[in-house]
Amino acid sequence: MFSFTSQNVYKGNAAMFNIYSGLDRGNESINDGVNLQLPSGSAKSWGNLDYDVNLLLADKAFDQDGQLFFDIFDFDGFIGDVNTVNLAFNPYFEVERRKYRFRILNASVSRFYKLALANASGSPQAITQIANDGNLLPHPVVLLELDEQGIAERYDIVIDFSSYSIGEKLHLVNLCDHFDPVDAKLTGKKPFQDLTMAQALGGASLDPCVGRMLEFRVVRNPATPDVSRVADTLIPNPDLSSIPVARERFFDFDRDAIQTTSDPVTSFRGPWGIATDGGTTLAADYGRVSAAPRFGTREIWTLKGGGGWDHPIHIHFEEGQVLARNGSAANVPAWERGRKDVYRLRPAGTITITMQFRDWGGMFMEHCHNTVHEDNAMLLRWEIDDSGAPFLRPLPTPIPTPQGVTFEPPTDVLPTAL
Template identity: 45%
Template sequence: MYLPKDASKIRQREAENARRNRAEIVKALADGQITKRDLFRLGIFTAGGVLIAKNGLSPFARSAFASGPTGVPRTPLGAATPFSQPLPRLREQTPIQMTRVTPNGSSNPADLAATDPKLHQGDWGQPHERCKRLSYHDDYTNYQSGQSNKNPSTNGNPYVNPTTGRGPLEGRPPGEAFSHQRWDEFFPKVGYYMSLAQCDDGTKFHPLLPSQNPNSVWCYGTGTNARGLMPPPLIKLRYGEPVMMRVYNRLPTDQTQNGGFGRNQSQLHFHNMHNGAESDGAANVHHFPGTFYDYRWSLTLARRDYINTAATDDRASGPDGNGGLVNVPGDWKELVGTMWAHDHRFFFTAENVYKGNLMMNNVYSGRDRGNERPLGNARSDAVGLRLPSGYVHDWGNTDFDVNIIHSDGATDSNGQYFFDIFTTDGFVGDLPLVNFAYKPVLEVLPRKYRFRILNASMSRFIQLAIADSKAKAVPFQFIANDGNLVVSPLTLTQLDQQGIAERYDIVVDFSKYSVGDELFLVNVLQQTGGNKPDGALSLADAFAGKSPDPVVGKNLKFKIVSQLQSVDDPTQTLHASDPDLSQVPTTLTEQIPIVTPVRTRVVEFGRGNGDSRGANGQCTPDCSEVVQGFPWIIKVNGQSAHSMNANRISELIRPLKPGEAEHWTYINSGGGWDHPIHLHFEEGVTMNRGKDSIPATEKLVRKDVWRLRPSGQVQFQVRFGEYGGSYVNHCHNTVHEDFALLMRIQVLGGDRTEITPTPNPTEDGIVWTTPQVLPEGDPNNTKFFNQSVSGGGSSSGSGSSSASGGSGSSSGKG
């Protein structure tokens, strides 16, 4: 896709002109200068809504000056050279201790049942500094209904969006359907408040690359009205300490002011924490500029309702901050560690995440507490693994525990971040980024380090190895997959292919190297198109840069040093002579058994004619005006194929008793593409890959993203519990997801015993619709499921299910 370095100037101009022409189309559509009908009439789009492969427009058109396609111009690097800047460590966020307050500040015991946690003093001088079980949308509507004049601007409604004067200030929908589930049980103890905003002045991928324009990168800043900062934030969480995350949308109100891509609406998905659907960030609950959304991250350990219910197992615990443990109910074998959060605005996820709307979340437990020092506490030391981390704090040390976000970007000829929204196969960049920095350097001491590696690309698969300066492979230990510890560490010299959103944790021992030695993190997997990788190179060839793919090769340098400044306590200096107190035990966890399932489901992902647009030509929610075709589809249990519609439920999960296990099989219907499939809310124990071999790194390992491989399949065991509501299952090639390889699943559990009505957000409030339930996804339908196994009541396959709320309006207009 990208032109070679030695491409002639005339070919580079040709490719740049084609890219500018595509950008002009986007701008003209956004500004209303042309319509979609104009594009069809002018022969720019096919009947399926795909960009015509025409010279001067498409990168895949035949070049006028060469035998190959036009291609895409490379990112201009100017004077920026590899390995000339330090690796930016993620920005650790400081939690705010939350306090209980009554609605009126009363100390009357009768009011205690209505207590809410106070997050901070609101910047707007209004009473919404509290976080509540019910949304402030209710307060907004109740205030309006009590006024004779319905205009909020004249009635001084304190709950109106202060930026636009339209609709409620909180994006969370009203009523019980989006109340925080099990609120008193997981009452927030600490909180964070962050702004999703235009990037701050001076945001760069390298000191010698241009500063990004404010709308080129959208990312997170700390506070209620902050500019966005890079690198992304790091949120440290621990079991036993529920969290409130308030996100303010500070993006431009004009959605055309986006630098050519991205939508100014957001919903933050905590991938893949065990949260209620109202805080999952993917229940069609995007919110608008000027509003905030309160996500309650409960830190619930899965299976708490029937395993270790009395919280007597010390292994199911979190650090208490003083060397001890806070025990929690649940199955300690389902503890998670390396997680992340990102935007999930349906149909615009790829564009928004690519712009920088993401963060990493490390979850700490009594087992994996982020402290490698023996604590002298019999209970804590008996369960603690003491993996490489550090020892300044009781928990969450990161001196020797490093988060690595691997991604690929691209810029235009002016050095501004660029994304091609016309591709439906996938977007791959030519600029290798680690923590959003171009080919940085990490100084390390000669000792053991843990690296938490996230593939945060939009469509690029990676495959990583570590090599010394002579291109010789360096062995390391693989300890966790998608945040889940493996039973026993695996010694490897190269990781498996890593799909988008997958996380691999490894431990590297640098003690055998001397001060001054250099090692490199090397990507050996070539990918020149968005659909799938081309294949892996040898480590020697990748190290030498023998690939047309600019992201193949050395992307991060490790430099062995004798001393460095502590990250956990910047007043301290760490030395090579300091003792390495860490260990990698031979056993990290125990295997979750595979049991006979109560039912099985088969989900097939592939190509076809998607039906995301309804009879009126609209998507639910609204989608891109540029591309009409939706080439990616999903079939459930062999039935009709569909693409994303937020008002259509493809899988209904109605457990009859706690611990009910299902076996799901994911199938990739073709060999021309690969899909990393993500299941929200729950994780599955990977059982097999059909006729293909299964790598040791995922055999019987819990995961939340499964790379299917071309024409491949995977089967896993999954259980649902603790919470309910509307979740999704989708491809995490985010371009495939947006076009529209995604389906809604509905879980009946927790406080959600009925099907959730579909919220349709507008700037003036929420309009509810009643979802359709596909019969092949309903376990009570005897045509597709064994009634004697599924049991339970009845549900209409036509979609007229028992959704509360029905149709109608809950908007600020009454």
């Protein structure tokens, strides 16, 4: 399996799409007992963006001609040396003395971020995390620094600028260091270390993307009173305790994958792969079905990473609840207790999640969102078994061609898939 997701995302084919609901409608002035009145604005009935701001983070590298540079031969991952926010270098954002919501997407190829807010003297300032991967948390979490943010993870935060004076400047600071002193280079394998604010601002890292990356300029008082709020309770998690667990599955993400079948789309085999339920570590094959949970059932999946790497794993189309990290529920922090769809494994770590396959049938992916790893075979196909017609169990494999799409039977169904 081989594709070009990493290069396409790197070149700018990335964007954010906000979704609203009665609970989170993007109008802070509607107090109807349902709407949470999160910072947004009030000119429109929904979807106001005056105080609800998308931040797309991505690192880049440029050649001597000012063109984007990308190393296509480093399968560990690509790390740039220039930070961008919404594809702008060294940006600033003018704010009023009131609350703002920032929806933050890590749109890098392989870089992790760890963000904090610094005032003019470099002291950490409080920020409130309200959502993770697009889902509101059960309760807001007040932090001085966010957790590491893997590729494709989305963190929503609220910053209250009301206590700062007009003319003050604050900075969003990256604390996550990707410089590996052993190899003496930036590495896409995993973050090397997380720095303190003083270290990040004091030049303690050889990673040029550590430090200040977005400046906030407090320029005026709000024209109208700030009626937005952050409630103590946002949205409770669905209670799955009464739903029986149909089965458990295990997925190991590692290197040195093999290919046991003839992929119907491509013959390329990258170094990365996934082992399912204790089986062989396999490179991706579009024709192989690795898991087929039954429609309507609940399952528990444990994802495990190799020792020298960190993988943010994206499970398409279903959101889960994190039950445990490294086997313990006590290791799950408050900001990971909402519904998620991207799960950082951490080096040699495990994460256990639960999902109920309740809404849709179809064929989906599970893959590493370090997109270099994804392109080079750390991906599997899973689908939801709806107990339908025999010729649709498992689903036929779509084969795209310039002339259209044809369908073939799967080339392989793993023994534990069904």
